[in-house]
Amino acid sequence: MQIALSVKNLTKKFGDFTAVNNISFDVEDGKFFSILGPSGCGKTTLLRMIAGFHKPTSGIIEIRGENVLEVEPNKRPVNLVFQNLALFPMMNVFENIAFGLRRRGEKGPEVDKKVNLMLERVGLPGYGGKQVNQLSGGQKQRIAIARALVLDPTVLLLDEPLGALDAKLREHMKVELKKLQVEVGTTFVYITHDQSEAMVMSDYVAVMNSGHFEQLDTPQNLYSNPASSFVAQFVGNNNKFLVGLKKDESGNFYATTPEGGEFLLSEPFDLEGQNTFEMYVRPEAMIINPKAGKEKINELNADVKAILFDGGNSRLLVVPENSKQELIVALPQNHQFDHIKAKDKIRVGWYPKSAVCFKKSEEKIYEEL
Amino acid sequence: MKNSKPHKIRWSFIIFFTPVALWLFLLIVFPHLELLKMSFTGTDFYGKSGFTLENYGEFFKEPIYWRTFARTALYSIFVTFIVLVISLPVTFYITKIARVKSQGFLTILVLIPFWVSELIRVYGWMILLRESGVINRFLVKLGIFSVPHEMLYNDITMVMGLVYTSMLFMIVPIIGVMESLDDALIEAAYDLGAKKTTIWRKIIIPYVTPGIMSGSIIVFMLVLGSYLTPKLMGGKNALWFTEQIYNSMIIYFNWNQGAAFGFLLLLLSSLIIFVALKVTKQDFKEVVK
Numbered sequence A: 001m002q003i004a005l006s007v008k009n010l011t012k013k014f015g016d017f018t019a020v021n022n023i024s025f026d027v028e029d030g031k032f033f034s035i036l037g038p039s040g041c042g043k044t045t046l047l048r049m050i051a052g053f054h055k056p057t058s059g060i061i062e063i064r065g066e067n068v069l070e071v072e073p074n075k076r077p078v079n080l081v082f083q084n085l086a087l088f089p090m091m092n093v094f095e096n097i098a099f100g101l102r103r104r105g106e107k108g109p110e111v112d113k114k115v116n117l118m119l120e121r122v123g124l125p126g127y128g129g130k131q132v133n134q135l136s137g138g139q140k141q142r143i144a145i146a147r148a149l150v151l152d153p154t155v156l157l158l159d160e161p162l163g164a165l166d167a168k169l170r171e172h173m174k175v176e177l178k179k180l181q182v183e184v185g186t187t188f189v190y191i192t193h194d195q196s197e198a199m200v201m202s203d204y205v206a207v208m209n210s211g212h213f214e215q216l217d218t219p220q221n222l223y224s225n226p227a228s229s230f231v232a233q234f235v236g237n238n239n240k241f242l243v244g245l246k247k248d249e250s251g252n253f254y255a256t257t258p259e260g261g262e263f264l265l266s267e268p269f270d271l272e273g274q275n276t277f278e279m280y281v282r283p284e285a286m287i288i289n290p291k292a293g294k295e296k297i298n299e300l301n302a303d304v305k306a307i308l309f310d311g312g313n314s315r316l317l318v319v320p321e322n323s324k325q326e327l328i329v330a331l332p333q334n335h336q337f338d339h340i341k342a343k344d345k346i347r348v349g350w351y352p353k354s355a356v357c358f359k360k361s362e363e364k365i366y367e368e369l
Numbered sequence B: 001m002k003n004s005k006p007h008k009i010r011w012s013f014i015i016f017f018t019p020v021a022l023w024l025f026l027l028i029v030f031p032h033l034e035l036l037k038m039s040f041t042g043t044d045f046y047g048k049s050g051f052t053l054e055n056y057g058e059f060f061k062e063p064i065y066w067r068t069f070a071r072t073a074l075y076s077i078f079v080t081f082i083v084l085v086i087s088l089p090v091t092f093y094i095t096k097i098a099r100v101k102s103q104g105f106l107t108i109l110v111l112i113p114f115w116v117s118e119l120i121r122v123y124g125w126m127i128l129l130r131e132s133g134v135i136n137r138f139l140v141k142l143g144i145f146s147v148p149h150e151m152l153y154n155d156i157t158m159v160m161g162l163v164y165t166s167m168l169f170m171i172v173p174i175i176g177v178m179e180s181l182d183d184a185l186i187e188a189a190y191d192l193g194a195k196k197t198t199i200w201r202k203i204i205i206p207y208v209t210p211g212i213m214s215g216s217i218i219v220f221m222l223v224l225g226s227y228l229t230p231k232l233m234g235g236k237n238a239l240w241f242t243e244q245i246y247n248s249m250i251i252y253f254n255w256n257q258g259a260a261f262g263f264l265l266l267l268l269s270s271l272i273i274f275v276a277l278k279v280t281k282q283d284f285k286e287v288v289k
Helices: A043-051 A093-103 A108-121 A137-149 A167-184 A195-201 A219-224 A229-234 B011-039 B054-061 B063-097 B100-115 B118-129 B134-142 B155-179 B183-191 B196-224 B228-234 B241-251 B255-279 B284-288
Strands: A003-014 A017-028 A032-036 A058-063 A078-081 A155-159 A187-192 A204-209 A212-217 A239-247 A253-256 A262-264 A277-281 A298-308 A315-320 A327-330 A345-350 A355-359 B041-043 B049-051
Touching: A003 A043, A003 A187, A017 A043, A017 A187, A017 A212, A032 A043, A032 A195, A043 A078, A043 A155, A043 A187, A078 A137, A078 B183, A093 A108, A093 A137, A108 A137, A108 A167, A137 A155, A137 A167, A167 A195, A187 A195, A195 A219, A204 A219, A204 A229, A212 A219, A212 A229, A229 A277, A229 A355, A315 A345, B011 B041, B011 B255, B041 B054, B041 B255, B054 B063, B054 B255, B063 B100, B063 B155, B063 B196, B063 B241, B063 B255, B100 B155, B118 B134, B118 B155, B118 B228, B155 B196, B155 B228, B183 B196, B196 B255, B228 B241, B241 B255
Parallel strands: A032 A187, A032 A204, A078 A155, A155 A187
Antiparallel strands: A003 A017, A003 A058, A204 A212, A239 A253, A239 A277, A253 A262, A277 A355, A298 A315, A298 A345, A315 A327, B041 B049
16 A cells, blocks of 8 residues: 655644654555544644644655655645635635636636536535535535545645534534545545544544654554553543552452452553552443353442433443442443433443553543533 | 604604714715805806806816826825735734734834824925935935935825825725634635735735725825825925815915816716726725725
8 A cells, every 4th residue: 555644753843832742654545544632732733734834843744755844835735624614705616616726727627527526526516606605514514625625635634624513414524524535535634632533434543642642543443452541531431440450369460449349350460660550441341230151240339320311322320339439331222221210229340351451640631522 | 673663753863863964964065065056156257156167167178187187096096006005915914924912013003103193294204305304314425325316396205105194094994804814714725726926816805805995995085185295295296186176265266166176076086986896896885894
């Protein structure tokens, strides 16, 4: 596979502040690559450097193997879909899409053909004559993407383009965007703070935090094997336990909670140094009232504090015995657990391989709502 | 409200509207009607006054009148254009390039010269430019000029003075519109392959056109109707049409003639603004906003 975009040791400093800290990654041709991180993590700066609007302090950006650092944004074979879309209000839809083509000196029927083809691609045939302010949010979205895609860039950069849409439309556009990317085969580099957007659409996701990549992996791996405590908390939902670790005679590792719980872990750990760890178990990995089976299952008794009904995303808010910490447990809506009410006592269990453990870190996450 | 009680007298409206109506009528409509009447009035050989087209006829018969008229119109358009050409980069710098902190300061810098009266400002220029003025002395000392040159009393100084006097009235309305121009539009155009000149031509200027038009209308009217600057800086050969009106009314005491000239000037400014709006496809209401 050819490498469409290659970033090597890229650093950007604003005065004393390091926005992007020594980042390297490659994106293969035709892939959907997402950079996921909380606001202020430097992802927009990174994207703007690739687009050419910021000069990196050090490092190299290569597109199809050619260093583009000295190439102005208007000459780079990348195009950017802006966060607020930045459609030109003084032009109609057709002229917006034709803008880039005309700048290349293309004229007449060729422009007509390309623009109309692109309008069909994004599902808005015949919209060329409309004014920008006549379009709905989702339509503007597609026009902005069409305007960049019509130039057939090597890499299409997208800066949180779904941020301004309402939830329902965003869900819809996620699928549309993924379909479009597969159809046109252009390499997409997409930045977002919404982990669901990144997971649904991407082939690869880089989780970014305060200027560096925490993990670069497939969405499945990010979810099941987070590389750091930050990734575990930022990608998907997680229950966090503060634990100490110990090893028994047969070499099994256990996590012990201050309340006296002991939970088997599936992996060995290095126990040297400080023995405070964070253990993460996903709500959807928790089993309500597990039945005894062949495999060892970790269990704890808990009181149901509340039922957080949210359709398919319903959860139980439970408090383990002798503890004040609240846990979230997924509540499948298959009528199996309809009997559970608030203040009930239940058992909650999980397989050792569902839990991940990291050395305690001081980093905080500001989850955006 | 309005529909449910159609017959109720709205006192608040009347109270606030009366001064405006009085002001409009007494100070603008009434004098103009009087002038209009005057412009069609003439006195015959025996001192008897009556209706005549003589005052307007005089304008076309005497070449100095319509030549000054055309000169004034063309120079006003030229000055407006120069002001616009200077204002665009200045406003762009103030709104888009300068730091947020210094924006207010820069706007005040533009505003400060207008705290002194036009007369003082023009005298300021005269002190700089006259034969024994600051610039001449400086250039002679540097050896660039062997003898001082008179830099005042020609068309170039007059245009410069007019440009300087009216700059603010172009900058302020354009700043207003340019501030609302999203930087992302400029970046998007750049990203899509546009050169800097194309960005100006295709994005910035079309976007700020309402500001340009309202600024141009104000500047054009100001310049067309200005009296002091052309009189003091333009010298004897550089007549301005307002001077013709002044001369007719005050020097020759021919108010009828002056009134006719005044109306021709009003007609001219209305016509040029109308054409300019039509050419740029701008709506007058939109521009005035």
